[in-house]
Every structure is written in C-alpha cells, then in structure tokens.
Amino acid sequence: MARILKAREGQVTRSRISVDGAPDLDCDRRSVAGSVSQRACTFCGSRVVLYPIADALHLVHGPVGCAVYTWDIRGALSSGPQLHRLSFSTDLRERHVVFGGEQQLEASLVELIARHRPNAAFVYATCIVGVIGDDVDAVCRAVSGRTGIPVIPVRSEGFRGSKRDGYSAACRALESLVGTAPTDGVTAHSVNLLGDFNLAGEIWIIRDYLERLGVQVVANLTGDGRVADIRRAHGAALNLVQCSGSTVGLAEHLRERYGQPYLRVSYFGFEDMAEALYGVARHFKDPQMMLRAREIVAEGITEAMPVIRAVRPDLEGKRAAIYVGGAFKAVSLVRALRTLGMRTVMVGSQTGTAEDYRTLTALCDPGTVVVDDSNPLELASFLVEEDVDLFVGGVKERPVAYKLGVAFCDHNHERKIALEGFVGMANFAKEVHASVTSPVWQLTPRRRREPSPSPLPGAVR
Amino acid sequence: MLDHTPVAVMERHALRINPAKTCQPIGALYAASGLHRCLPHSHGSQGCCSYHRSHLTRHFREPVMASSSSFTEGASVFGGASNLVQALGTIFSTYGPDVVAVHTTCLSETIGDDIPSIIARAREEGAIPDGKHVIHASTPSYSGSHVTGFAAMAAGMVNYFAEEPTSSRRRKDGRTRVNIVPGFVEPSDMREVRRIAELMNLTPTVLPDTSGVLDAPATGTYEFYPKGGVTVDELRGLGRAVATVALGPQASRAAAVAVENRCYVPREILDLPIGIAATDRFVGVLRRRAAYEVPGELLDERGQLVDLMADARQHLHGKKVAIFGDPDHVVAMAEFVADLGMRPVHILTGTPGKSFEKRVGTLLAGRSPDANVRSRGDLFLLHQWMKNDPVDLLIGTSYGKHLARAEDVPFVRYGWPILDRFGHSYFPSVGYRGGLRLMEKILDALLDRRDRDAPDEEFELIL
Structure with a gap:
C-alpha cells in the first residue's frame, strides 16, 4: 500500500476486503498540519457557492490575494450580467491591520453599489478580518440602509474550518435572501x-x-x-x-x-x-x-448511445481513479465510468462524509481503494500501484497524472464541456476517450511496453 | 464583461478592481520551489496553500508542492506555534525534504507568530532531523505583492545559508564565480541567464533556480523533488563570488544586499535583461566582472536581434502600447518597445513602490512624454486609460485578455501569470534570444490584426 501518513491511516480503506466490511472511513476531520493536502479553506467554500450569482456584487474584504485567486476561475456561465466575473477587493494594507478596515469596506461598497447598481452585495470576510475584529455585520447593515439593497456578510474567515464550513457560511448568507420577495406566479409544479x-x-x-x-x-x-x-x-x-x-x-x-x-x-x-x-x-x-x-430519458439515451457505443470498445476494462472535491459526485462518476466499460480502482474526495464513503464502498468493486483528504504523494503511488489508465480530478491532480503518463479528465472548476444530462454523458465519453487514447501516452515509459490500439507510425518499441 | 468601466478616471483610495498583483506568500512559494529538495511551507490557513499551488500549477502546468500549517480557530487565537512544530515533524517524517522554507501569511503575521523561535523550539523537540534545514521569510499578504514575497524568500535563502568565504574566491579552472538573482521569471529565463553567464566564462550560482523543477520533463515517474534547484552547498558558497547580479530590483535586490552584508560580495542591481539595451547592460556587467571579452556566439545573437529590429522596423514604428504586470517586467519591456520605435503610453504595475515610476521615466528619457505611469494601479484604471487614449497593442498577463477583447486590441501575453496559453515556461524572454522571441510575438499579434482588418484588395501576401 502507498506511503500513508500514520495519522491518516483511518482515512484510507479498501472496499469489501473483509467479510464484515471495512470500518467507517475516518473522515470529516481536519488535515494533519504539515501535510500537502489538496484541500482549501472556508473562504474558498463560500466563494465557490455564491460566486455564480451574476447580478450581485461580490466584494472580498481582506488583502488582495483572496480576491485574485477566486477571480473568474470557474466557468460559471451567466446568460445575462457578468458582474460576478470582476474582482473587487478592499486590498487591506498594514495600516488597516492596525487601525481596522471598516472605513475601507464601507467606502468600497458605497462606490461599487453606486456604479454597478447590483441587486444585492455579498461581503466575504477573510482570515485577517476575523482577527482584527472589523464589525462587518454593522457595516453591511449601514450600507444596506443607505442603498436599499441587501448587503450580506459572509462569515468565511479561512481559519474557521474546511471548505465544508465555507459552504455552511454561504448557505447562511443565502438563507437571509430567500423569503424576502412575494411568490406571485410560482406554480404548484x-x-x-x-x-x-x-x-x-x-x-x-x-x-x-x-x-x-x-x-x-x-x-x-x-x-x-x-x-x-x-x-x-x-x-x-x-x-x-x-x-x-x-x-x-x-x-x-x-x-x-x-x-x-x-x-x-x-x-x-x-x-x-x-x-x-x-x-x-x-x-x-x-x-x-x-x-x-x-x-426525455429515452430520447436522451438514444441520442447519446451512438457515442458510447463508438468509444466503449477502446475503454472496456480500463482502470480509472477518481479524486474530487465532494464524494457525492464521485458516486455518479463510478456509475458513469461503468457505463463506459471502465472499472474504478481508486476513489476519494477532499470533503466526503462517512455516509458518502459508505455509499462508495458499497458501490465499488471489491478491493477498490477509498480515500479521504489525500495528498499528491499518496495519489501518485495509488496511480502506479493500481496501474490506472485514467485519472478524474481537478487542477492540482492533473500534472501529477501527466507526469506518470496517465490520461486525465477534469471534472472540477476548469472543465470546459458540459458533463451533466444525457448530452453530458456523451461529452464525458468523448472526453475520456480522447484522453485515454491520446497518442502521447505511447511515448511514456509505462505504456511503451504494451501493444497500442493505434500505434504511431514509425514508433520504436 | 467589462461594459461597466466608465471613461472618466477618478481617484480611488478604498478599493481594488481587477488587481494587477497578488499577495506575498505565493511569490515566496515560487522562490522556494527553486531550492533543491525543498518543500515550501505556508504558515496559515489551508486555503492559502491550496490557492497558491493551484495558481502556480495553472501557469506552469506542473505539480507544485507545498504544505500548510492548517490553522484553526484555536491557532488564530492562541498562535500557530504548535501547528508549525507539528507540521515540521510531519513534513520531515513523511516527505523527507532537505529544506523546509516557511513563509508567513496575513493571519500568522497578525497574530504575531515569531517563526525563528518556533523553528528553534521544533529543533529542540526533535521535529527537525540532524542535517536538515528550516528557513523562513516574513511575507504578510497586506504588504508588497507576490514580487516582494519572492524577494523576501530569495533573501531568506541567503540569510540562512550564505557563509563568509574561507577559501580562495577563484576556482581551480580559472573561471570566476558570480551569483545571479534572476527575478520572478520563468524557469526558461533562469536557464538562459545561466547560459549567458557561462558564455561569459563565469561559473554562476543562480538563486533561486526553478529550471529543472517547474519545467521538468515527463519521464513516466512522478518526482516529488525534481532534479533542479539551487543547492544548500551552492548557497553556502555565495561568498566566493566576485559579485551578485540582481536582475530586476523589486524581486532581486534584497537577496543581493543580503549576500553583500553577510559575505562582502558587491552587488550589481540591474533591470531584467529584456530587450537589447537591458541585455547589453547585463552582458556589460558580466564582461567587467569576468574580465572576459564577449564571445562571438553572444555577439551573433545580438546581431540577429538588431537584424530583426531593422527588418521589422516599419511595422512597429509609432505603434502605441499599453504594458502592465510585475514592475521589473514592465520597466524592462517599456524600454524595449521604445527601442523598437513603438510608443509605450500606458505603463502600470499593481505592486506598490514609487521607484517604478522613476525608473520608467529614466529609461524612456522623454521618448513617450505623455505616458501614464503608475505603481499600485489596477486593471480597472488601465482600462480607463485605454478608453481615453486607445492603443495598438496590449502587453501583459492573461488578466489582460478581457481588456484586449473589450477594446479590440491585439494582445501579447507576457509575465506572470499566463493561465490560458502553453509553452511560456520553456522559451526565455530574457537575453538577445528572448528579445527575438518577444519580437516574434509582438509582430505576429500586430500583423495578424492587420491581415484580419485589411480590405480584400489590400490583403497582401508579402508584408
């Protein structure tokens, strides 16, 4: 088994190895300090959830970095306003750390609301705001009173916890918005x-x-x-x-x-x-x-099936690894890969719950590695040990897969093709096929030894 | 997406819109990647580390490794000392680096963690094995920018390792040693400054050196510590050089000053060697320090650049250019485009520091008298400038793509980060050869636009 941190042993298991079944995965716990975790923070979780609201103003209250790293990084498309794609930051400096950033926040909000006329504003608190003690709630209330739009504080200080805690903070913010307008015209269905x-x-x-x-x-x-x-x-x-x-x-x-x-x-x-x-x-x-x-189902599957049928022969029996943010998505991925004839040999997530992992363990073939909050070293050794053909993950996992000569499919922020729905399944099939059968893998040592379905002309083995 | 930008420019004090900089820790992380078998460590919340790794990976398209102290609510109240001690233990036992380079964040700086004393405690408690090193740099996110964060970690390497020379400064093979701090540039650029120094008969220590780390080849194996990076032994020997050449004052000056203070090696602070004039100055300093005549190979490269400048002159003359990005990059590029006969009219960096405006003024020496020059600016301001005084070309990082589209201006990607194109980490922009590559990019952008806009009868085969 791969090199695993002692303190993390409970966070890795294999599905149905013993008759009694493996114990619950020890998940939903903080990362060991010093590990090269793939996880993010509370702020990240809040930002991911709220950012796609396109006609709202999103102001990051803190030093500039938090705003930069979440600036237009997801293709969360809007059919109308694009306000969410701009990056607004109070860019706190040393003097604000000493004297507080409330004035900075208020002036920024007032200026932005006057110019952009958003329908609401979200103010994200970053680590430092929690430490210097700015009263973000009070500033939001005051500006809301002056401008007449909801100005909603998001308690997303990074140190508060993991991305999941950020999801909760975002939900709290949304809760304050729901129920503030009449529901005329909403039907029973x-x-x-x-x-x-x-x-x-x-x-x-x-x-x-x-x-x-x-x-x-x-x-x-x-x-x-x-x-x-x-x-x-x-x-x-x-x-x-x-x-x-x-x-x-x-x-x-x-x-x-x-x-x-x-x-x-x-x-x-x-x-x-x-x-x-x-x-x-x-x-x-x-x-x-x-x-x-x-x-709808019949029509959708009928339209997508020719694509699946076309790619399946090349994918049949190939081995896949999955490492994504939420474990719920991993469950769907295991099923979708099965539709393509592929077998999931490793599956993991940054933030799965015990229930998620029970579902995964039951769903996967016996012996599948199930892992919570992994790191690049572990992931790389699983890819090698399990002789993986395809890795499904996000931005930080991609180059690790490529270094090993393993195909990759982005199922995270940076995917550019729709993967939902029946048409999405066809897109997924095409994407996986394109990656798995790319001629480039014939140039990597691991695959050079194998006969290839479409050898490069003149390739020397 | 940028429909909102009003034409009228007004002074803003309270707000950054579409920044042209990011925070110090990511620069420290990048610099530490250029130290051999080093694991960069972020002393703060988990998100910082995750964001920095993702962002650097998007640019370099390489695995970027770093660990985090994973601050909790408790740490933010009681301090992060125990997190860091535990982290160091975990790091050495699990990831086995030779060096851990700790950088701070806004959080750990504000709560006042004293890193050197925590490192000392970790050593006492046995978290740091013998023969292993922990260095640090103070990089609060509320000061400077990613560029100054890079500078702080480069200086940190010097402060922890550089020794006063006890042996002769001259190598047995007669070659002279020189230290080069290459600036916040691509691995390819670090490789190129090394090559130029070697052509000048020098033995360079490039610090940091991300070549071989963030442009590592695909070998079919995953190397947690790729083969590149400046070594601890090389850093110990910094005192044996005849000079430390700092390329780009904002990113490199601090390390050169540190070498001078510790080892009495004189410093030479230069602009990034981008374009012909700045490369001439770089080669001139190497020539003087090496007491060695510029070899034919380098003279030929220079001659080729001059040749291309002459060949393409008519397509460049008088074109108005907007340039933004990191201060050292922008200063050097402004000079280069002026040397190409173009007119840099908007010149902006997000990094604070008035020396930027001054240096641009000196280098342009009246060649673009009405130019807007600004440090601590943002892309909202640049967009307003471009609306008020339109340009023929925009040069900057990927964040310029929205501006280029909104104003329908040809765009050359240059600097950091480049998130939407490939190959930049393999080809240098510095030196005479880098000048050729930049010219090719600039000319392609301008001539593609000319072809796109030409009426049928003026759409010509030969330009």
Missing part, C-alpha cells in the same frame, strides 16, 4: 435547483429537461443565479439538491423554515440523470409527468 453552478452551461441543460417535464424552475442556486429569483425561492414546491456537500444545509433550512421538501439528485451519468427526472415526477404524483420523464 415548481422547483429550485440547488448545488449546480452552471459550469459550461450545464444548468441550462437541466432547466430544459425540467421545462419539458412541465416543471417551473423558480431559482438557480446558484449557477446563472439572480437575486430576485433567490428572494422568492421559498415559493417553490420542491428543492433539487445536487452537490450535496455545498447546499444540503440550505435545503435543510428551507425545509424547516418553509416546509419545502428536497430531493438529493445528481445529473451525471445516465442512471443518476434519469433517476433525478423520475424522482421529480414521483414527487408531483403526476402520471403525465412520469410519461414525459420517460420520453
């Missing part, structure tokens, strides 16, 4: 989309399915999100919660506060996408809607 950030336009695919189903989408939380929609989101009959890590807290709150039920869904892969649509139809107890759902 209506939903909010939670936990979809519209990377590469994915939420538009899902909205299209729902419209064809006869379901009204009230608010996107938060991909291509709009403040006015979110304010009336409490009127919707159901919340669809994707990416459970980030917004399930909000869904819980809305259920308690407004009695809105929620459904946990995933839009990745045929099975999960179909189940999401069926789940909605079941919820509304509408046989006609269920018929329409079946039509």
Whole structure:
C-alpha cells in the first residue's frame, strides 16, 4: 500500500476486503498540519457557492490575494450580467491591520453599489478580518440602509474550518435572501435547483429537461443565479439538491423554515440523470409527468448511445481513479465510468462524509481503494500501484497524472464541456476517450511496453 | 464583461478592481520551489496553500508542492506555534525534504507568530532531523505583492545559508564565480541567464533556480523533488563570488544586499535583461566582472536581434502600447518597445513602490512624454486609460485578455501569470534570444490584426 501518513491511516480503506466490511472511513476531520493536502479553506467554500450569482456584487474584504485567486476561475456561465466575473477587493494594507478596515469596506461598497447598481452585495470576510475584529455585520447593515439593497456578510474567515464550513457560511448568507420577495406566479409544479453552478452551461441543460417535464424552475442556486429569483425561492414546491456537500444545509433550512421538501439528485451519468427526472415526477404524483420523464430519458439515451457505443470498445476494462472535491459526485462518476466499460480502482474526495464513503464502498468493486483528504504523494503511488489508465480530478491532480503518463479528465472548476444530462454523458465519453487514447501516452515509459490500439507510425518499441 | 468601466478616471483610495498583483506568500512559494529538495511551507490557513499551488500549477502546468500549517480557530487565537512544530515533524517524517522554507501569511503575521523561535523550539523537540534545514521569510499578504514575497524568500535563502568565504574566491579552472538573482521569471529565463553567464566564462550560482523543477520533463515517474534547484552547498558558497547580479530590483535586490552584508560580495542591481539595451547592460556587467571579452556566439545573437529590429522596423514604428504586470517586467519591456520605435503610453504595475515610476521615466528619457505611469494601479484604471487614449497593442498577463477583447486590441501575453496559453515556461524572454522571441510575438499579434482588418484588395501576401 502507498506511503500513508500514520495519522491518516483511518482515512484510507479498501472496499469489501473483509467479510464484515471495512470500518467507517475516518473522515470529516481536519488535515494533519504539515501535510500537502489538496484541500482549501472556508473562504474558498463560500466563494465557490455564491460566486455564480451574476447580478450581485461580490466584494472580498481582506488583502488582495483572496480576491485574485477566486477571480473568474470557474466557468460559471451567466446568460445575462457578468458582474460576478470582476474582482473587487478592499486590498487591506498594514495600516488597516492596525487601525481596522471598516472605513475601507464601507467606502468600497458605497462606490461599487453606486456604479454597478447590483441587486444585492455579498461581503466575504477573510482570515485577517476575523482577527482584527472589523464589525462587518454593522457595516453591511449601514450600507444596506443607505442603498436599499441587501448587503450580506459572509462569515468565511479561512481559519474557521474546511471548505465544508465555507459552504455552511454561504448557505447562511443565502438563507437571509430567500423569503424576502412575494411568490406571485410560482406554480404548484415548481422547483429550485440547488448545488449546480452552471459550469459550461450545464444548468441550462437541466432547466430544459425540467421545462419539458412541465416543471417551473423558480431559482438557480446558484449557477446563472439572480437575486430576485433567490428572494422568492421559498415559493417553490420542491428543492433539487445536487452537490450535496455545498447546499444540503440550505435545503435543510428551507425545509424547516418553509416546509419545502428536497430531493438529493445528481445529473451525471445516465442512471443518476434519469433517476433525478423520475424522482421529480414521483414527487408531483403526476402520471403525465412520469410519461414525459420517460420520453426525455429515452430520447436522451438514444441520442447519446451512438457515442458510447463508438468509444466503449477502446475503454472496456480500463482502470480509472477518481479524486474530487465532494464524494457525492464521485458516486455518479463510478456509475458513469461503468457505463463506459471502465472499472474504478481508486476513489476519494477532499470533503466526503462517512455516509458518502459508505455509499462508495458499497458501490465499488471489491478491493477498490477509498480515500479521504489525500495528498499528491499518496495519489501518485495509488496511480502506479493500481496501474490506472485514467485519472478524474481537478487542477492540482492533473500534472501529477501527466507526469506518470496517465490520461486525465477534469471534472472540477476548469472543465470546459458540459458533463451533466444525457448530452453530458456523451461529452464525458468523448472526453475520456480522447484522453485515454491520446497518442502521447505511447511515448511514456509505462505504456511503451504494451501493444497500442493505434500505434504511431514509425514508433520504436 | 467589462461594459461597466466608465471613461472618466477618478481617484480611488478604498478599493481594488481587477488587481494587477497578488499577495506575498505565493511569490515566496515560487522562490522556494527553486531550492533543491525543498518543500515550501505556508504558515496559515489551508486555503492559502491550496490557492497558491493551484495558481502556480495553472501557469506552469506542473505539480507544485507545498504544505500548510492548517490553522484553526484555536491557532488564530492562541498562535500557530504548535501547528508549525507539528507540521515540521510531519513534513520531515513523511516527505523527507532537505529544506523546509516557511513563509508567513496575513493571519500568522497578525497574530504575531515569531517563526525563528518556533523553528528553534521544533529543533529542540526533535521535529527537525540532524542535517536538515528550516528557513523562513516574513511575507504578510497586506504588504508588497507576490514580487516582494519572492524577494523576501530569495533573501531568506541567503540569510540562512550564505557563509563568509574561507577559501580562495577563484576556482581551480580559472573561471570566476558570480551569483545571479534572476527575478520572478520563468524557469526558461533562469536557464538562459545561466547560459549567458557561462558564455561569459563565469561559473554562476543562480538563486533561486526553478529550471529543472517547474519545467521538468515527463519521464513516466512522478518526482516529488525534481532534479533542479539551487543547492544548500551552492548557497553556502555565495561568498566566493566576485559579485551578485540582481536582475530586476523589486524581486532581486534584497537577496543581493543580503549576500553583500553577510559575505562582502558587491552587488550589481540591474533591470531584467529584456530587450537589447537591458541585455547589453547585463552582458556589460558580466564582461567587467569576468574580465572576459564577449564571445562571438553572444555577439551573433545580438546581431540577429538588431537584424530583426531593422527588418521589422516599419511595422512597429509609432505603434502605441499599453504594458502592465510585475514592475521589473514592465520597466524592462517599456524600454524595449521604445527601442523598437513603438510608443509605450500606458505603463502600470499593481505592486506598490514609487521607484517604478522613476525608473520608467529614466529609461524612456522623454521618448513617450505623455505616458501614464503608475505603481499600485489596477486593471480597472488601465482600462480607463485605454478608453481615453486607445492603443495598438496590449502587453501583459492573461488578466489582460478581457481588456484586449473589450477594446479590440491585439494582445501579447507576457509575465506572470499566463493561465490560458502553453509553452511560456520553456522559451526565455530574457537575453538577445528572448528579445527575438518577444519580437516574434509582438509582430505576429500586430500583423495578424492587420491581415484580419485589411480590405480584400489590400490583403497582401508579402508584408
């Protein structure tokens, strides 16, 4: 087994090795100080969730770095305003650390709101704000009073915890917005989309399915999100919660506060996408809607299948590793890779819960490595030991895979193609196939020894 | 996306919009990557380290390693000493580096952690094995920029390792040693300044040196510590050089001063050797220090650059240029484009420091009298300048792509970071050969635009 930090031994397991089953993965704990973790902080979690609200002002209160590293880094597409893609920072300097940054914050908010006329403003507190003791809440209240728009503090000081804690802070911020506008025009068959950030336009695919189903989408939380929609989101009959890590807290709150039920869904892969649509139809107890759902599923799969059939022979039996932010997504990925004939031999996440890992352990083939909060050394040794053909991960994992001569598929911020829905499954198949069968891997030592499906002309083995 | 930018420029004191800089710690992390078998360590929250690694990976497209003290709420109240001691233990037992380079963050600086005393405690408690090193640099995010963070860590390397020379300064092979602090530049640039120094019959110690680290080849194995980087032994021997050449004052001056203070090696503070004049000055200093005539190979490279400058002169003459990025890069580029007959009219860096404005003024020497020059600026201001006085070309980091699109201006990517193109870490911009490459990029951008905009009858084969 790979070199694993002693203190992390409980955070790695193999699925169904023993008859009794492996013990619960020791997850949801802080990273060991000194480890090269792939994890981020509270601020990162909040920023990821709220950033796609396109007609809001997003002001990062702190030194400039936190604003720079989250400036336009995700393709969270907006069909209208692009205000969310600009980077606003109070750029705190030494004198603010000594004398406080409240004046700086207030002046910045007033100037920006006057110029951009946003429908709401989010103010993100960074580490230093928590330490120097700026009263961000008071400044927000004062500016809100003067400008007449909601100015919402986000308690996202980085040291407060992990990315998950940042998700919670973002949910608290959203909760203060929901329920502040009338719900006229919201129909009985209506939903909010939670936990979809519209990377590469994915939420538009899902909205299209729902419209064809006869379901009204009230608010996107938060991909291509709009403040006015979110304010009336409490009127919707159901919340669809994707990416459970980030917004399930909000869904819980809305259920308690407004009695809105929620459904946990995933839009990745045929099975999960179909189940999401069926789940909605079941919820509304509408046989006609269920018929329409079946039509959409049948049509979607029929359109995507030729692509799957075309690529599957080259992918059959290949071995995949998955390391992503949230474990819920990993579950869908395991299924989607199976659709392509591939076997997942390692799966892990930065922030999965014990329940997530139980699901994964049960789902994966026996012997699959399951890992929480890993690091590059561990990941690299798993890739080698498990003789992986494809690694699915994010920006920090990509170059490690490439160094080893392993194909890669970005399933994180930086993906440029839509992977949700039936069309997304076809895109995923194409992406995986393109990466796995790239001629470049024939040039790396590991693969040079193997016969290749499409040898380079003149290649010397 | 940039529809909001108003034309009227007003002074802002409270706000940064679309920054042209980032924070100190990432510069420290990059510098520490250029130390052989070193693991950079971020003493702060986990997010800092994660962001820096992601950001550097997006530019270099290489694995970037660093560990974090993983601050918690407790650490932010009681101090991060125990986190750092524990971290050092974890790092040496798990990742086995020769050196750990600790940089601070806004959080650890504000709560007042005293790094040297924590390192001493860690050593007492046995967290640091014998023969292993821990160095540090103070890099609060609320001061300076990524450039000064780089400078602080480069100086940190000197302060921890450089020794007073006990043996002769002259090598047995008769070659003279020189120290070069290359600035916050690409691995390829660090490689190129080394090559130029070697052509000048010198034996250079380049510090830091990310070549062989962040441009490492694909070998089919994953090397946690790639083969490149300046070694501790080389740093110990800094005192045996005849001079320390600092390329780019903002990123490199501090290390050169540190060598001078510790080892009495004189410093030479130069601009980054970008373009013909700055490279001439660099080669001139090496020539004087080496007491060696410039070899034919280097003279030929210079001649080729002059040749291209003559060949392409008519396409460049009088073109108005906006340049932004790191101060050392921008200063040198402003001089180069002026030497190409172009007119730098907007010149901006996000890094604070009035010496920037002064140096640009000196180098342009009245060649672009009405130019807007600003340190501590941001891209919102640059956009306003471009609306008020449009340019023919924009030169800067990837963050300029929105401006280039909004104003429909040809754009050359140059500096750090470049997040949307490939190959920059393999080809140098410094030296005479770097000048050729920059000219090719500038000319391609201008002539592609000319071709795009030419009416059919003026769309010509030969330009």
